[in-house]
Amino acid sequence: MSRPSVRDRLTDAALTLFDERGYEQTTVEDIVERAGVGRTTFFRHYGSKEAVIFPDHDRLLDAVRDRLTTSSHATGLVAVSDAVRLVLLHYLEEGDLARRRYALTSKVAALRDREIASVGRYQRLFREFITDWMGDRTPGASLRAEIMAAAVVSAHNHVLRRWLRGECADPVAEIDEAMRDVIALFAPAGTPQGTTDRSTDGTTVLAFRSDQDLDALLPELRRLLTGSSKG
Numbered sequence: 001m002s003r004p005s006v007r008d009r010l011t012d013a014a015l016t017l018f019d020e021r022g023y024e025q026t027t028v029e030d031i032v033e034r035a036g037v038g039r040t041t042f043f044r045h046y047g048s049k050e051a052v053i054f055p056d057h058d059r060l061l062d063a064v065r066d067r068l069t070t071s072s073h074a075t076g077l078v079a080v081s082d083a084v085r086l087v088l089l090h091y092l093e094e095g096d097l098a099r100r101r102y103a104l105t106s107k108v109a110a111l112r113d114r115e116i117a118s119v120g121r122y123q124r125l126f127r128e129f130i131t132d133w134m135g136d137r138t139p140g141a142s143l144r145a146e147i148m149a150a151a152v153v154s155a156h157n158h159v160l161r162r163w164l165r166g167e168c169a170d171p172v173a174e175i176d177e178a179m180r181d182v183i184a185l186f187a188p189a190g191t192p193q194g195t196t197d198r199s200t201d202g203t204t205v206l207a208f209r210s211d212q213d214l215d216a217l218l219p220e221l222r223r224l225l226t227g228s229s230k231g
Contacts, residue, residue: 006035006037006041007045009035009037010032010037010041010042010045010046010052011052011055011097013031013034013035014026014035014052014053015052015097015100015101015104016034017030017031017034018104019100019104023104023107023108023110024108026049027049028042028049031049031052050110050111050114053101053104053105053114054114054115054118056090057118057121060087060090061121061122061125063086064083064086064087064122064125065125067079067082067083067086068080068083068125068126068129073133073135076129076130076133077133077183079129080126080129080130080179080183081176081179081183083126084156084175084179085172085175085176087122088156088159088160088171088172088175089172091160091164092171092172098164099164102161102164119153119157123150123152123153124149126148126152126153127145127146127148127149130145130148130149131145144186148182148185148186151185151186152179155175155179155181155182156175156178158178159171159174159175159178162174
């Protein structure tokens with residue numbers, strides 16, 4: 001069995017100490033002592049103590065951007081679904097590390113704020129892509145892109161949290177189903193993914209805040225949107 005890499009040793013030492021002593025009470029000196037390395041080595045891998053918790057967001061954002069930018073207009077929605085799955089698969093590959101991070105960010109307000117900011121970066125990236133994909137810069141289209149991007153991110157986070165809490169046996173199947181539900185809200189019935197039907201008489205845009213889970217919310221949204229199109 002190969003020895004863990006220095007980066008893995010630092011990560012494990014940091015998370016173990018955060019559990020034992022608390023995040024705020026743990027210093028970089030504590031981490032390097034537990035890992036058996038020097039401060040210079042720590043900062044070669046991580047820019048700060050906080051970075052141990054969120055090491056891969058920049059790389060993941062680049063991967064998402066690459067997937068989106070390699071799509072055509074006809075495959076835009078497929079690219080969005082692929083990008084969401086890519087992010088989820090990253091967390092699944094992390095396994096227990098992702099669960100330890102989730103437990104920690106749930107308890108530390110500063111880390112939770114950082115996580116929320118990171119989620120905002122993903123949503124902004126999806127919003128910008130969807131805006132370009134729609135090719136419409138009117139205020140109504142801007143709102144529609146914002147709502148769709150929020151739905152995409154919410155679907156991912158809903159499935160991810162279920163998996164992190166041990167409530168989901170097949171997160172990949174769940175994310176695929178969730179993305180089909182999200183896309184169905186924005187693509188008219190019978191329209192292939194990645195295309196739009198511009199022959200309709202109007203567009204219904206719905207924006208609101210809700211405490212309901214995504215599973216309960218999506219059927220109601222679909223009912224409202226379908227009902228509006230028939231009226």
